[in-house]
Amino acid sequence: MTPRPIIIDTDPGTDDAIAIWLALASPELDVLGITAVAGNVPLALTERNARQLCELAGRSDMKVFAGCARPLLRPLVTAEEFHGENGLGSTDLPQPTMPLQPGHAVDWLVDTLMAAGDGEITLCPLGPLTNIAMALVKEPRILPKVREVVLMGGGFFEGGNITPAAEFNIYCDPHAAYTVFSSGVKLTMMPLDVTHQARTNRDRIAAVRAIGTPVGVAAAAMMTSHGAHEEADRDKDGGPLHDPCVIAYLLEPNLFGGRLCNVQVETGSEVTMGMTVVDWWGVTDGAKNCTVMNRIDADGYFALITERLARL
Numbered sequence: 113m114t115p116r117p118i119i120i121d122t123d124p125g126t127d128d129a130i131a132i133w134l135a136l137a138s139p140e141l142d143v144l145g146i147t148a149v150a151g152n153v154p155l156a157l158t159e160r161n162a163r164q165l166c167e168l169a170g171r172s173d174m175k176v177f178a179g180c181a182r183p184l185l186r187p188l189v190t191a192e193e194f195h196g197e198n199g200l201g202s203t204d205l206p207q208p209t210m211p212l213q214p215g216h217a218v219d220w221l222v223d224t225l226m227a228a229g230d231g232e233i234t235l236c237p238l239g240p241l242t243n244i245a246m247a248l249v250k251e252p253r254i255l256p257k258v259r260e261v262v263l264m265g266g267g268f269f270e271g272g273n274i275t276p277a278a279e280f281n282i283y284c285d286p287h288a289a290y291t292v293f294s295s296g297v298k299l300t301m302m303p304l305d306v307t308h309q310a311r312t313n314r315d316r317i318a319a320v321r322a323i324g325t326p327v328g329v330a331a332a333a334m335m336t337s338h339g340a341h342e343e344a345d346r347d348k349d350g351g352p353l354h355d356p357c358v359i360a361y362l363l364e365p366n367l368f369g370g371r372l373c374n375v376q377v378e379t380g381s382e383v384t385m386g387m388t389v390v391d392w393w394g395v396t397d398g399a400k401n402c403t404v405m406n407r408i409d410a411d412g413y414f415a416l417i418t419e420r421l422a423r424l
């Protein structure tokens with residue numbers, strides 16, 4: 113079986129970390145490179161964190177690029193309260209020795225996509241969509257080269273986690289999200305409606321910690337940190353593990369369920385800025401531009417994560 117070529121665009125990020133490790137542990141995927149974007153923490157940290165995560169997984173060969181340091185139009189909003197000052201919770205990984213790749217991530221995205229065949233590469237954004245939007249604006253001819261964009265972001269019945277209306281990745285750069293959602297690219301969205309069903313409860317954290325490897329121990333620490341801050345409902349055990357849903361979907365799509373809908377991104381009102389307006393009931397004739405996931409087999413999801421992280 114030929115591994116599926118993917119590019120991970122990310123703002124690590126404790127949940128991004130586990131998504132990256134899940135991808136690196138899975139032979140079904142060929143991670144062509146990792147592009148860092150400002151989001152949870154500033155770019156200087158997200159690109160460093162990405163390199164640290166690759167090295168801990170024994171992948172110092174991975175190409176990591178630094179992308180956009182701020183959203184297209186709005187000032188950068190970060191999320192240290194969820195991910196800690198360093199972006200990786202309470203986990204201090206060794207300083208990276210692997211190099212950051214020269215050049216801008218957006219240029220590498222464009223060059224890599226333009227050199228690929230039509231429908232060849234899957235883009236996996238786990239943070240604000242700034243890099244992806246910039247690539248689409250810089251070189252619209254990349255559009256047919258993209259097999260699919262599978263992203264973590266948005267929310268509809270579940271509302272928002274950074275404002276009552278908006279989820280962080282979309283809110284952080286709503287104009288980039290508008291650009292991507294209106295581009296015509298094939299989209300699959302993992303919103304809060306699905307990620308809030310996947311919580312890092314004590315048993316799930318213990319299973320990952322029991323792996324006993326540096327990645328397993330670090331992942332358990334990040335899941336614990338995530339749960340302590342991230343939308344941890346008082347009546348639920350643990351916090352939602354958002355970003356690995358993107359990678360898990362590529363590996364085991366049957367873990368998820370959803371519906372093809374029209375999705376628009378609000379950029380007009382400060383009250384609803386960054387809201388993903390999902391026509392779930394089909395009450396408009398808007399183009400069905402996005403498969404919106406709202407169901408997950410949470411036990412199967414964490415079993416997959418645990419099994420795969422044990423391989424690193």
Ligand code: RIB
Pocket residue numbers: 123125126127128151152191238239240264273279280281354355
């Ligand atoms: O709202 C959750 C998303 O915002 C996740 O991608 C998390 O890492 C943060 O970037």
Ligand code: CA
Pocket residue numbers: 122123124125127128152238239355
């Ligand atoms: Ca993220």
